[in-house]
Amino acid sequence: MGVMQGAGMLERELRTSRQMFRASFHAAAIGKAIISVTGLCVEVNGAFAAMLGYSTGEMVGMHFSDFTHPHDIAADLHLFESVMRGERDSYQMEKRYLHRDGAILHVLLSATVVREEDGTPIQFISEIVDLSERRRVGLELQEANAKLRELVVRDHLTGLYNRRGFEEMLATPIGARPVSLLLVDLDNFKRINDGLGHTAGDLVLCEVGKRLPLQVREGDYVARVGGDEFGVILFDADSAQAKAIARRIVTELGSAFQIRGQIKELQAYVGASVGIACSGGRAVTLHEMLIQADAALYVAKGAGRGRWSLAA
Numbered sequence: 615m616g617v618m619q620g621a622g623m624l625e626r627e628l629r630t631s632r633q634m635f636r637a638s639f640h641a642a643a644i645g646k647a648i649i650s651v652t653g654l655c656v657e658v659n660g661a662f663a664a665m666l667g668y669s670t671g672e673m674v675g676m677h678f679s680d681f682t683h684p685h686d687i688a689a690d691l692h693l694f695e696s697v698m699r700g701e702r703d704s705y706q707m708e709k710r711y712l713h714r715d716g717a718i719l720h721v722l723l724s725a726t727v728v729r730e731e732d733g734t735p736i737q738f739i740s741e742i743v744d745l746s747e748r749r750r751v752g753l754e755l756q757e758a759n760a761k762l763r764e765l766v767v768r769d770h771l772t773g774l775y776n777r778r779g780f781e782e783m784l785a786t787p788i789g790a791r792p793v794s795l796l797l798v799d800l801d802n803f804k805r806i807n808d809g810l811g812h813t814a815g816d817l818v819l820c821e822v823g824k825r826l827p828l829q830v831r832e833g834d835y836v837a838r839v840g841g842d843e844f845g846v847i848l849f850d851a852d853s854a855q856a857k858a859i860a861r862r863i864v865t866e867l868g869s870a871f872q873i874r875g876q877i878k879e880l881q882a883y884v885g886a887s888v889g890i891a892c893s894g895g896r897a898v899t900l901h902e903m904l905i906q907a908d909a910a911l912y913v914a915k916g917a918g919r920g921r922w923s924l925a926a
Contacts, residue, residue, distance in 0.1 A: 645742030649725070651698065651735045653677050665721075665744055667714030683710035683718060690723075697727045698735055708745065720745040771816060772823025775837035780845050783835050784900040788849075793893045794856035795900060796846040797907040798826070798863055801885035801919040803842035810873065810880065817873050818884055829862040847900065853892040853924060860888040860922035868920055887914040888922035 639646050645662030647655055655676050663670045666681055679687050686709040693705040704726040711719045722743040728736045767779030775783070800822065807815040819842070826836050826844060835847040846863075848856055867886035889911025891903040906925035914923035 642741075645721075645740075645744070647673075647740045647742065649678060649738040649740055651737060653679065653694065656737060662742055665713075665719065665742065666711060681711050683712055686710050694725070694738075697725070697738075700733060703727050703729075711742075720749045769823070769838040771819055772838050774823050774826070774844070775835065777837070777839050780835075780837035780839050783837070783847055784904060786900060788893060788898075788900060790895055791850055791893075792852045792895065793900070793903070794848040794851045794853065795891045795903040795907045796848070796856065796860055796863070797839075797889040797904070797911045798844040798846065798867070799887050799889075799911055799915065800842040800867070801887055801915075803884060806882055806884060810882065814873050814880070814882070818871055818882065821871055822867065822884075825866050826863065829866055830859055845904075851892075853890070853894065856890050856892055857922065857924065860890055863888055864920060864922055885920045887911060887919050889914055889925065890922060891925040 639657075640659045642659055643661055645665050646659040647662050648657040650656050655673050655678070658670050658673045660670060663673050666673070678690070682690055689707065690709060693702075693707060696702055697705065704724070706722065706724045708720065708722055711721050713719055722745055724741045724743075725738050726740075727738055730736060767775055767782065769776040800818075803815065803818065806818055819838070822844065823838065826846070827834075830836060830846060830848065831851075833849065834851075835845075835849075837845045839845040846859070848859065851859075864886055867884060869883075871882045871884055873880045873882055889907040889909065891906035891910060893903065910923040910925040914921050917923065
């Protein structure tokens with residue numbers, strides 16, 4: 615009787631254990647699946663089936679490669695086969711699944727093998743956590759941080775990079791590449807501010823912020839570095855290219871500015887002087903070139919303004 619009672623207790627404990635496993639398996643909020651050693655779904659819970667847009671019955675018999683992104687199958691198979699060879703008992707990986715409607719889901723897969731006493735694999739128990747929401751939130755956070763950074767390095771009035779953004783760019787190593795740096799100073803801006811008021815001055819600065827980028831190449835760096843002073847960094851530009859751009863800037867900023875006031879529209883002439891510094895293949899930093907461009911700008915203004923000067 616004692617042996618029979620002991621066997622009965624073990625049977626009940628085993629049955630209870632199985633019931634608890636099945637209850638936790640099917641009630642789990644995360645995806646769970648029992649996968650055969652051939653990669654087929656033996657059983658899946660409702661959370662996993664809903665994650666992929668199927669019923670639990672539809673997923674039974676599907677191979678895991680049927681709902682794995684094609685680019686992730688090889689990596690998953692590599693880990694799956696390493697378990698089958700006895701090199702490990704479990705693995706974890708981030709991968710992509712395909713929803714029934716074709717949408718891509720980013721998931722975290724944790725797979726653990728169940729073995730016979732002799733080590734022969736019987737089946738896999740897999741847990742799947744949907745990372746799509748976390749990934750979406752992460753991407754939104756990245757975008758928000760990028761926008762915040764743009765606000766930090768952008769001039770609120772002109773939309774160009776500000777002094778901080780310019781200083782950060784000045785720290786860029788240039789090596790042996792040809793780089794030119796231009797300093798642009800408005801010639802008669804004080805007269806606009808004093809004669810027409812700061813609102814008119816702001817309108818002029820906004821217009822300069824529109825005109826300057828149109829005179830340089832795509833990828834060149836334009837910043838408002840002071841009240842009426844602007845900086846331009848031309849990567850991969852020699853002195854001939856820098857002089858051509860400086861000439862365009864002087865011409866463009868020398869043309870009339872239409873200023874819309876509260877009462878009437880005014881026409882103002884501001885003009886600009888430009889100082890140019892070119893690396894010329896020399897071992898020089900952008901900070902050093904800034905000093906050279908500033909000296910060249912002083913020469914241009916001393917020569918009558920409305921012109922450019924190249925640093926010696």
